[in-house]
Amino acid sequence: MPTVRADKQRDLLDGALRVFARDGYSRASIDALAQAAGVSTRTIYNHYGDKAGLFKAVILDSATRVAEHEIALADRLLGRIVDLERDLVTFGIAWSTPDPATADHFALVRQIRADSAHIDPDTLAAWQDAGPIRVRRALxxxxxxxxxxxxxxxxxxxxxxxxxxxxTAGSVAAASDISAEHVVRAGISAFLGAYRPEHARR
Incomplete structure (x- = not known):
């Protein structure tokens, strides 16, 4: 299989991410993907086989990078607890705050959920392992x-x-008419109601 220079491969994956995030898997065309990456369609076919192969490479690359970003955030905010409720609220607010650096990835995730019937189940499973499941296990x-x-x-x-x-983040996303901080504080209160040891509730 022909190789692609590392910088050109980075451009290809980043450009394809933007197109898949905007158009979704089914609607994204090879021509649009090639144009966004600044490569020929032949380069995509030679290196990834087809659109499905490129999509899998894009979602695994993006999920891995975002997971590393989120795990680093969790390590920083949950690695050392001084005041349990206060520190969990701080974590929840940070976790719920959109990061421009990951905007394309989460736009792609929304497209995946809307278009999952047309995506290879093995690709979906690999994405879950590389991203959401890995992050949940780190938490x-x-x-x-x-x-x-x-x-x-x-x-x-x-x-x-x-x-x-x-x-926290899930509730903030579902309640856009309520302040994120209020939602997070209520969510952490509910979390501690379920998980705080009995002796600490007195």
Missing amino acids: AVHLKAHAAAGLLHIDDADIAALHLVQL
Whole structure:
């Protein structure tokens, strides 16, 4: 298989990400993908085989980079807890705040959810492993550590991580008419109502 210079491959993946994020998988054309990346259609076919191969490369590359960004944020905000409720609120607000650097990725995620019937299930599974599942497991590691320190009572850290995200960023996304901080504070209150140890509730 012909190789593509690293800088040209980066341009190709970034350009294709913008097109897939804008048009979705089904509507994105090879011509538009090639034009956005500044390469020929032949380069795409030679290096990725077809549009499906390019799409898989794009979503895995983007998901991996965003996961690394999110895990670094979680490490910084959840790695050391001083005041549990205050620090979880700080995490929730940061997690719920859109980052321009990841805007194309999450636009692509919305397109994937709308177009999932036309995307190879193996590609969808690989994306989940590289992105959402990897991030959730990283959050679970922090929650387990805080449970071991007696700050939380958790039976299933993966479920607790899912609850933490849904009660903060997930709820903010679903309630655009309410201030993000208010939603996050209420979400963390609910989270602690479920996961704070009994002795700490008194």
